[in-house]
Amino acid sequence: MTDPLRPGDPAELGGYRLLGRLGQGGMGAVYLGQGADGRLVAVKVIRPEYASDPEFRGRFRSEVNRARQVPHFCTAEVLDADPDHPTPYLVVEYVDGPSLAKVIADQGPLTAGNLHSVAVGVATALAAIHAAGVIHRDLKPANVLFALGTPKVIDFGIARAFEVTSQHTRTDQMVGTVAYMAPERFDTDHRTPVGPAADVFAWGAVVTYAGIGRTPFQADSPAATAARILTQPPELTGLPASLQPVVARTLAKDPRERPSAHELLDLLLDVDPSEATQVVRPELLRVAQEARRRTRPVNKLRRALVAAAAVLALVAGGLLAAHSFAPQISEALGAEPAALRSDTAVLAPSPTPARSRVIRGPSIFDRLDRPGQWRTSRQAAGRCEFANDRLEASTGDSNWFACPGPADTFAGDQSVALDVSILGRGACAAVWFRVVEDNGYQVLVCPAEVRAGLDSGGEVTGEVKAAIPAVELGHARRIEITVTGQQASVYVDGIVKLTFPVDEPLLAAGRVELGPYNDDLDSGDPFKVAFANVEVRTL
Amino acid sequence: MKRALVALALVALAGGCGTATPGGAPAGPPPSAAAPSSAPPKSAAPASSKAAPAFADLTQGSAKTVVKMYSFDADNSAAVVEPIDFKTAVCAADAPDCNREWDTEDSRSKVTVPLAEKPKYFTWQDDNGDVCLKKPEDGGTCPMKEKAFADWIKENPGEMVAITTDNGEIVRAALVYVP
Numbered sequence A: 001m002t003d004p005l006r007p008g009d010p011a012e013l014g015g016y017r018l019l020g021r022l023g024q025g026g027m028g029a030v031y032l033g034q035g036a037d038g039r040l041v042a043v044k045v046i047r048p049e050y051a052s053d054p055e056f057r058g059r060f061r062s063e064v065n066r067a068r069q070v071p072h073f074c075t076a077e078v079l080d081a082d083p084d085h086p087t088p089y090l091v092v093e094y095v096d097g098p099s100l101a102k103v104i105a106d107q108g109p110l111t112a113g114n115l116h117s118v119a120v121g122v123a124t125a126l127a128a129i130h131a132a133g134v135i136h137r138d139l140k141p142a143n144v145l146f147a148l149g150t151p152k153v154i155d156f157g158i159a160r161a162f163e164v165t166s167q168h169t170r171t172d173q174m175v176g177t178v179a180y181m182a183p184e185r186f187d188t189d190h191r192t193p194v195g196p197a198a199d200v201f202a203w204g205a206v207v208t209y210a211g212i213g214r215t216p217f218q219a220d221s222p223a224a225t226a227a228r229i230l231t232q233p234p235e236l237t238g239l240p241a242s243l244q245p246v247v248a249r250t251l252a253k254d255p256r257e258r259p260s261a262h263e264l265l266d267l268l269l270d271v272d273p274s275e276a277t278q279v280v281r282p283e284l285l286r287v288a289q290e291a292r293r294r295t296r297p298v299n300k301l302r303r304a305l306v307a308a309a310a311v312l313a314l315v316a317g318g319l320l321a322a323h324s325f326a327p328q329i330s331e332a333l334g335a336e337p338a339a340l341r342s343d344t345a346v347l348a349p350s351p352t353p354a355r356s357r358v359i360r361g362p363s364i365f366d367r368l369d370r371p372g373q374w375r376t377s378r379q380a381a382g383r384c385e386f387a388n389d390r391l392e393a394s395t396g397d398s399n400w401f402a403c404p405g406p407a408d409t410f411a412g413d414q415s416v417a418l419d420v421s422i423l424g425r426g427a428c429a430a431v432w433f434r435v436v437e438d439n440g441y442q443v444l445v446c447p448a449e450v451r452a453g454l455d456s457g458g459e460v461t462g463e464v465k466a467a468i469p470a471v472e473l474g475h476a477r478r479i480e481i482t483v484t485g486q487q488a489s490v491y492v493d494g495i496v497k498l499t500f501p502v503d504e505p506l507l508a509a510g511r512v513e514l515g516p517y518n519d520d521l522d523s524g525d526p527f528k529v530a531f532a533n534v535e536v537r538t539l
Numbered sequence B: 001m002k003r004a005l006v007a008l009a010l011v012a013l014a015g016g017c018g019t020a021t022p023g024g025a026p027a028g029p030p031p032s033a034a035a036p037s038s039a040p041p042k043s044a045a046p047a048s049s050k051a052a053p054a055f056a057d058l059t060q061g062s063a064k065t066v067v068k069m070y071s072f073d074a075d076n077s078a079a080v081v082e083p084i085d086f087k088t089a090v091c092a093a094d095a096p097d098c099n100r101e102w103d104t105e106d107s108r109s110k111v112t113v114p115l116a117e118k119p120k121y122f123t124w125q126d127d128n129g130d131v132c133l134k135k136p137e138d139g140g141t142c143p144m145k146e147k148a149f150a151d152w153i154k155e156n157p158g159e160m161v162a163i164t165t166d167n168g169e170i171v172r173a174a175l176v177y178v179p
Helices: A054-067 A100-107 A112-131 A159-169 A196-212 A222-231 A244-250 A261-269 A273-279 A282-294 A300-321 A326-333 B002-016 B146-155
Strands: A016-024 A028-034 A040-046 A078-082 A089-093 A144-147 A150-153 A356-358 A363-366 A377-379 A382-387 A390-395 A414-422 A427-436 A439-445 A449-456 A459-467 A476-484 A487-492 A495-501 A509-518 A528-538 B054-056 B063-073 B078-088 B102-106 B109-123 B142-144 B159-166 B169-175
Touching (some): A054 B102, A112 A144, A196 A261, A427 A528, A439 A476, A439 A487, A449 A487, A449 A495, B078 B159
Parallel strands (some): B109 B169
Antiparallel strands (some): A016 A028, A028 A040, A040 A089, A356 B054, A382 A390, A414 A528, A487 A495, B063 B078, B159 B169
C-alpha cells in the first residue's frame, strides 16, 4: 500500500526518485523509490531530531556499515545509505508483500506447514544477521515481510542507533515492542547490554504469535506483559507439537539457556530430509541450509586458541551464573555493567597496535603532502596542487577558491589545526568550517592579521580581526580554531588571537574547506597560499 | 573477598577485550615541523567523563590494525583509511549464544596514510579459488598484485583491510574476508 507524497516530501534522494509513501515509523518516513535502473527500493529518511545529533549520525553510520555486511539469506538487502546527508537516509531492498503482522491480522494464525517455513526463514535471517556481528534488536511480526511467500526480515541492526539516542534523550522509551522483548531488556536503568540471545527470544515470541495468534506472555497492558515475561512461563498451547520444545527453549528467562541462532537453525533443519521437505518449501530449505553452512560459528581452531583463556571466562561466568540480572550484581558490587557483558567477554586479545589514539567523534588527519582527502584541482577560478610536501593553492579569475576536500561534516565542539603559509603578499589563507552549501564560518590568515566572521554566500558579517606578527613569505604558522559551545577561538602559533560567536542555527554542522583568498589586489604578488598537516577533531 | 574476586576477573576480562583506553587521556596531536610550542589551553576542550575507545594511530610510527580503506592511489602512494577496532572472539567459544567470530567498532577517524616504496598486498582467495586465511584480523595470505588490490578497493571502497605500517607508511595490506 503506497500513499501519495505529501507537500514537503522530497521528490528525489540519493539518486532515487521517490514515488510515494510506504509508511511512517519511529525512525522517520519510509518512501517507495526507484533507482536509475528502474529497481524499486524502500528509502528510509531519518527524522530531523535525530539528524541534528552528530553522535546519532555516527552510530547510524556504524550500524549501516554492519548491516551491509549481512548475507542476503531471508533478509532485505541494505543497498545504500548516506549518514552525512543533511537528511540521513537508508535505502533497502523493496519487498513487495505483506508483513507477518498483517497476514495474521487478516487471515489468523498460520497453518503448520506455513508456520514451519516462517520459523525456518526467520531463524535463517537471524543466523545471517548474527554471523555478521549484527543484532536485530527489534524483531517482531511487522519486521517480517513476505516476498512471493518467502519471509524476509527487515530493519536489522538499525534499532541500535535509535536505542542509544533514546537512552540519552527519552529515558521513558525503549526501542522494541514489549511482547517480543527478552527479560534482560527490562533493566530499569536501561544499561543491560542486549545480545543475540534477545533476538532468539523475539524469534520464539514471533513464531508463537504466528502459530496461535497471540504472544506467549500476552497480557492486558504492556506493564503486565513485561511482568509475565520476567516471572511466568510462556503459554504455548496450540503450537504444533514439533515446534513447542524448540520455541520453549528460545523463551528461556536466562539468555544463556537459549540456543544461538545457528543452533536454532540446526534444531529446525536436523530432521529427516523427507520430513523437512514436506514442512518447509524446498527453495527455502535450500537457502536455510546454505545459510547454516555459511554462518557456521566459531571454528575448532579458534576454540583451541581460546581454550587457555576460557578458564578466566569460567571464573566470571560462574560468578554471573548465580544471578539473573547483571545490573543488579553490578550495582551491588559497584562494578560497571559493561564489564559484565557475557556476550563481549573477549578471550583472545586483538592485535595490539604500537600506538593508539583516543577518538571522541569524527576526525580527519592528512599531511596534505599528496592527494588524499584533499585533491588536486585545476580550474579557471583557482588551482590546488601538491608540491613541496604541502597543498599549494592559488586563485585564478575568482577572488577565492576552495580546494576539493572531504565531505565529512562536523558538529558540536571541534578543532581545526593546520600549518598555513602565505606565498604572496596579497593573499590570505582561508579556512572555512561548518560549511553548508555556500555558507559557513570563515577564518582568514593574512600576512599581518587574522580575521573571522560568518560567510553567507560571499558576504561576510560580524567580522572581527587582530594583528599578528609579520613573518617571511613561506614561513609556516600553526593555526588552530577551536569551537566550544557557541564560541570559536583562533590561535596563531599557540596564542589566542580572536574569539567570535558561532551561533547561527542553520550552521550547527558542516564541512571544513581550505583555499586561497585575494586580499590586497595591489600587492603585485601571486595570490597563493599553502597548507599542511591538517587535523580536524571532534572535542 | 567476593567483591575482590569479581573485580579481579572483570579487570582481566576488560583488559583482554582490546577496547580499554590506555592511559585514560586523549593522545596529543602528532608532532609536525611547524607545531606550536604552546598548544591552546586544555580548558578549551570540554571535559568528558565517558571513556572513549582507542584506535591505532596511523599518523606516525608502526602499527598493525584493521582499517576501512576508502581510497587507494598507487600513483600518489596514498591511501585514505579509517582505523577500526577489530575484536576477535567476541564471546566465549563455548557460550550457547556465541555465534560471532568477530565484531568491529568504527573510529570515525579518516587518515591519509602514505604507501611505502614497495608494499606487499594479499588477498584471502587465490586465482584457483582456494582460501588462504589464518586469522581474520590478519587478512588474507595469498599475494596479489598492486593493480589487482587497487581495482578491488576501487570496486569496494570502505571494505576492511588489515594493514601494517612502518614509520608511518603502509608496508603490508591484506584484504579481510567478510562472509
